[in-house]
Amino acid sequence: MLLVRETWLVYTYSNKQVSEYDNISQLNDNTSSSNVYFDILTLPIIDKYFKDNTVLSTIFKNYLHQGASGIVLHDGENWMSYGMISMPGCKQPPQLPYSVKKLNCCWIFYCHTNNKYRGRGLYKKLLKHIDEYIHDMFGEHCPDIFIDTQVDNIPARRAILSSGFRPVGIFYVLYLWIPKIIKYPFYGIWRNEQAHNIIE
Numbered sequence: 001m002l003l004v005r006e007t008w009l010v011y012t013y014s015n016k017q018v019s020e021y022d023n024i025s026q027l028n029d030n031t032s033s034s035n036v037y038f039d040i041l042t043l044p045i046i047d048k049y050f051k052d053n054t055v056l057s058t059i060f061k062n063y064l065h066q067g068a069s070g071i072v073l074h075d076g077e078n079w080m081s082y083g084m085i086s087m088p089g090c091k092q093p094p095q096l097p098y099s100v101k102k103l104n105c106c107w108i109f110y111c112h113t114n115n116k117y118r119g120r121g122l123y124k125k126l127l128k129h130i131d132e133y134i135h136d137m138f139g140e141h142c143p144d145i146f147i148d149t150q151v152d153n154i155p156a157r158r159a160i161l162s163s164g165f166r167p168v169g170i171f172y173v174l175y176l177w178i179p180k181i182i183k184y185p186f187y188g189i190w191r192n193e194q195a196h197n198i199i200e
């Protein structure tokens, strides 16, 4: 068994841009195809868009079973982008320690854009739909919304910032890791005032 540490940059949703990131473009709908639709991940939607991918459809169904929600962008036939949202009081994202559950927040995790459709603004569009979905669900009692990514994931960092999220520190997580079997986040510390390095 190995002990590994990972670093996660954390962001929270905010309508305001942070000045040091002003050089990053604002959210705009630059998807090159107008045939982009979204759906909430339900069992029939999972079966429709992920029927050929048993690994993914099993993962999605497990997350739904644990109380999470999900959104998928698609063109009517193929999935283009997806993301999950953990709900307050429910099991939190697998990369974070159990203590995060106490925050009673929504945490966006397990996002992905299909290789074929990358660089078209779909992740930003997905984050916009996720934000609207959460606000529609909770109204004026909307909990805090968080998302995290790794330092070297520049496309994700850029998209998150230009979608109206602002940095809220860094989460350091220790994992017990048995390669190919389990990676368990047993301890984490969130330094919520710690600045992110600037994206070059």
Ligand SMILES: CC(C)(COP(=O)(O)OP(=O)(O)OC[C@H]1O[C@@H](n2cnc3c(N)ncnc32)[C@H](O)[C@@H]1OP(=O)(O)O)[C@@H](O)C(=O)NCCC(=O)NCCS
Binding pocket: 024, 025, 081, 110, 111, 112, 113, 114, 117, 118, 119, 120, 121, 122, 123, 124, 125, 148, 149, 150, 153, 154, 155, 156, 158, 159, 162
């Ligand atoms: C990260 C990921 C979701 C981005 O999806 P996408 O639909 O291509 O993203 P978008 O087109 O909406 O936006 C990407 C942003 O990164 C920029 N970008 C794209 N490719 C880039 C690259 N190679 N280097 C730097 N920036 C890049 C885009 O210009 C855009 O930034 P902008 O808003 O400043 O213009 C996708 O690369 C992916 O699925 N990666 C693997 C899984 C993953 O990392 N998930 C995210 C976890 S938080």
